[in-house]
Amino acid sequence: MANLHIDNVHKSFGDTHILKGINMDIADGEFIILVGPSGCGKSTLMNCIAGLEQATTGRIIIEDEDVTEAMPKDRDIAMVFQSYALYPNMNVWKNIAFGLEIRKMPKDEIASTVERVADLLQIRPLLKRKPSQLSGGQRQRVAMGRALARDPKIFLFDEPLSNLDAKLRVEMRTEIKKLHQRLKTTIVYVTHDQIEAMTLANRIAVMKDGMIQQFGSPQEVYDEPVNLFVAGFMGSPSMNFIRCKVMEHQGEAHIRMEVDGKDYNLPIPKQEQAVRQRIGQTVILGIRPEQITHVIPQQDAGPNMASVDGKIIVTEPTGADTLTLIRMNDQEVNCRVHPREAKEPGETMTFMINMDKAIFFDPETEDRII
Amino acid sequence: MTQSVSTPEPVRTVRKVRKPSLGDRLAEQIPRLVVSPTLLIAVVFIYGFMLWTLVLSFSNSRILPSYGFIGLQNYERLFGNERWTVAITNLAIYGVLFVVICLAIGLLLAILLDQKIRAEGFLRTVYLYPMALSFIVTGTVWKWLLNPTVGIQRFVRELGFEDFRFDWLVNSDMSIYTIVIAAVWQSSGFVMALFLAGLRGVDDSIIKAAQIDGASRITIYTRIIIPSLRPVFFSAIIMLSHIAIKSFDLALALTGGGPGFSSDLPAIFMYQFSFTRGQMGVGAASAIIMLMGVMAILIPYLYSELRVKKDDR
Ligand SMILES: Nc1ncnc2c1ncn2[C@@H]1O[C@H](COP(=O)(O)OP(=O)(O)OP(=O)(O)O)[C@@H](O)[C@H]1O
Ligand SMILES: [Mg+2]
Numbered sequence: 100m101a102n103l104h105i106d107n108v109h110k111s112f113g114d115t116h117i118l119k120g121i122n123m124d125i126a127d128g129e130f131i132i133l134v135g136p137s138g139c140g141k142s143t144l145m146n147c148i149a150g151l152e153q154a155t156t157g158r159i160i161i162e163d164e165d166v167t168e169a170m171p172k173d174r175d176i177a178m179v180f181q182s183y184a185l186y187p188n189m190n191v192w193k194n195i196a197f198g199l200e201i202r203k204m205p206k207d208e209i210a211s212t213v214e215r216v217a218d219l220l221q222i223r224p225l226l227k228r229k230p231s232q233l234s235g236g237q238r239q240r241v242a243m244g245r246a247l248a249r250d251p252k253i254f255l256f257d258e259p260l261s262n263l264d265a266k267l268r269v270e271m272r273t274e275i276k277k278l279h280q281r282l283k284t285t286i287v288y289v290t291h292d293q294i295e296a297m298t299l300a301n302r303i304a305v306m307k308d309g310m311i312q313q314f315g316s317p318q319e320v321y322d323e324p325v326n327l328f329v330a331g332f333m334g335s336p337s338m339n340f341i342r343c344k345v346m347e348h349q350g351e352a353h354i355r356m357e358v359d360g361k362d363y364n365l366p367i368p369k370q371e372q373a374v375r376q377r378i379g380q381t382v383i384l385g386i387r388p389e390q391i392t393h394v395i396p397q398q399d400a401g402p403n404m405a406s407v408d409g410k411i412i413v414t415e416p417t418g419a420d421t422l423t424l425i426r427m428n429d430q431e432v433n434c435r436v437h438p439r440e441a442k443e444p445g446e447t448m449t450f451m452i453n454m455d456k457a458i459f460f461d462p463e464t465e466d467r468i469i
Numbered sequence: 470m471t472q473s474v475s476t477p478e479p480v481r482t483v484r485k486v487r488k489p490s491l492g493d494r495l496a497e498q499i500p501r502l503v504v505s506p507t508l509l510i511a512v513v514f515i516y517g518f519m520l521w522t523l524v525l526s527f528s529n530s531r532i533l534p535s536y537g538f539i540g541l542q543n544y545e546r547l548f549g550n551e552r553w554t555v556a557i558t559n560l561a562i563y564g565v566l567f568v569v570i571c572l573a574i575g576l577l578l579a580i581l582l583d584q585k586i587r588a589e590g591f592l593r594t595v596y597l598y599p600m601a602l603s604f605i606v607t608g609t610v611w612k613w614l615l616n617p618t619v620g621i622q623r624f625v626r627e628l629g630f631e632d633f634r635f636d637w638l639v640n641s642d643m644s645i646y647t648i649v650i651a652a653v654w655q656s657s658g659f660v661m662a663l664f665l666a667g668l669r670g671v672d673d674s675i676i677k678a679a680q681i682d683g684a685s686r687i688t689i690y691t692r693i694i695i696p697s698l699r700p701v702f703f704s705a706i707i708m709l710s711h712i713a714i715k716s717f718d719l720a721l722a723l724t725g726g727g728p729g730f731s732s733d734l735p736a737i738f739m740y741q742f743s744f745t746r747g748q749m750g751v752g753a754a755s756a757i758i759m760l761m762g763v764m765a766i767l768i769p770y771l772y773s774e775l776r777v778k779k780d781d782r
Contacts, residue, residue: 151677172683184674188696197692198682245678 101162101252108157119309128283135306177246178255185230327465383460388433393440403454525753532747543754556733564713575660596658608722611651641731667701
């Protein structure tokens with residue numbers, strides 16, 4: 100249990116700059132999710148926190164103590180490695196017990212801890228096996244177990260569930276959440292899984308090219324992304340981006356949108372004052388697929404509701420919803436409709452757009468217009 | 470799917486693939502044809518001669534082979550010979566020390582070289598260089614170095630330490646240890662190379678995980694890295710022990726088995742009895758004993774190697 104303060108950390112390997120000034124202030128007991136495209140430096144940042152890599156400049160502060168120069172063992176961190184990193188010469192039991200033995204835990208306590216962790220991760224039948232005799236998902240759970248056996252100040256998880264089957268992954272996700280609620284240990288967790296990110300995090304940090312783009316609560320990152328990258332990275336299917344012009348219509352700023360040969364004037368919500376100033380300019384409209392649906396009676400009356408008729412190009416049923424592709428301003432747009440309402444490709448249907456949730460980006464800077 | 474139940478199964482016509490021609494079959498056999506002369510030579514000159522030696526060891530051969538069967542008499546004479554007992558004892562001392570010291574020095578050098586030091590490539594070559602020399606050269610060089618009147622002893626005395634003594638080469642209690650020194654010098658670089666390759670194969674993240682677990686550098690080596698080098702230890706021990714058993718040229722060049730026969734090894738014994746002292750029968754018996762020694766080491770090794778291969782499949 101500890102707070103974690105990352106102060107302007109840079110990391111270079113020779114001439115390649117991987118981390119370019121990371122600042123994070125993590126409170127005691129927070130669950131932080133780190134997301135970002137492959138190669139953006141997530142694992143490198145984890146290694147810097149753990150002390151396995153020395154930050155080139157900047158400071159790492161754990162529990163109000165500057166540990167930038169401290170050895171990994173003195174930082175009291177437990178970590179799950181992306182590559183599992185199990186000790187090949189030890190069986191599963193010894194793998195989990197090793198860290199406890201090193202830290203001089205009494206024998207009977209070690210035994211009970213290993214068993215508790217093995218039950219939690221459903222690896223009890225594997226305790227006698229060597230890592231080479233395990234499947235990828237089993238190895239990953241052993242790697243989890245090795246971390247969970249300890250009671251550190253901070254947990255670092257580098258994609259700990261990436262190799263599990265869908266069902267086990269959901270179970271483990273729930274276990275991790277329960278564990279965090281019980282132990283209240285600070286956790287930094289890397290994942291590529293959108294649902295994991297949204298469900299587990301107190302706050303999400305979105306990284307790109309060694310810089311943090313946005314650091315905020317899941318809802319904030321989802322609803323109020325600061326730039327095009329964050330908006331496109333979070334959410335699956337990802338947000339629609341439509342280039343369009345701001346036009347004056349009946350004395351008010353509107354978005355001019357052409358759908359299958361017909362022009363529409365879409366309302367701009369009141370809170371987007373800055374966009375209303377940009378009459379005559381091109382902006383990028385960002386709107387999530389779930390905000391473009393079939394017409395739902397009683398909900399289509401709001402001031403920021405608009406409806407357009409679009410010809411369906413492709414449909415992709417996902418079970419719960421059907422994703423339908425239409426063209427707006429000659430750009431492809433994903434819409435999420437109820438399977439019963441979805442029409443066939445080639446047919447035209449009326450879509451309802453909730454412009455209340457629309458956000459706008461500057462095409463030049465790609466930042467959100469505020 | 471359901472309607473196909475009533476319709477009869479259509480008759481399939483299957484074309485036969487053409488049989489392989491004579492040329493094809495010949496091409497398939499070429500590797501075997503090419504290898505067979507060498508195989509024949511190997512069988513005759515290795516296994517044939519082993520067999521012949523076995524026959525001779527039960528015969529009354531003296532200077533030349535003869536085939537009067539005398540049972541185990543040669544073996545009795547062999548083990549009754551004090552010189553053979555000395556040779557066997559020497560081999561035990563030399564073999565154990567040589568293997569253990571080579572492993573220790575090789576492992577130590579490998580671990581030191583593995584610390585991401587500069588000029589590693591250069592150092593590695595330096596340590597490996599003795600391997601490139603023949604044992605005769607090594608023996609001759611060390612014979613000069615260890616000779617009290619020209620080598621290390623004289624050098625240190627000239628530095629001012631008048632009482633310094635290092636005369637193992639001419640001391641019949643210590644002469645066997647000079648062979649150990651020279652052999653270790655020659656072979657430990659090779660063992661280092663084996664261990665270094667093994668160390669390089671250890672995944673970096675395993676070491677990181679152990680650091681996180683709080684293990685010190687020494688613990689990481691003793692509990693994780695060195696145990697995972699077990700296969701390397703195994704191969705190194707096998708190679709070193711068979712070098713030890715067949716050591717002949719080194720001992721001959723360095724001490725010639727002397728002073729007296731104090732540093733005799735079974736290989737020297739065998740050579741001298743068979744070819745210079747006209748006791749071919751006893752020599753053959755000693756050769757058979759040595760062969761059994763080598764097999765005692767190699768057969769378990771081959772057995773475990775082959776078994777591992779099967780497991781991998
Ligand atoms: N030891 C190193 N030397 C040089 N470059 C390195 C080193 N380690 C990592 N890198 C580089 O740093 C960048 C970031 O790597 P990192 O492993 O942190 O990515 P990541 O965000 O964890 O990606 P992924 O999601 O694929 O795991 C990569 O471009 C990688 O090539
Ligand atoms: Mg990574």
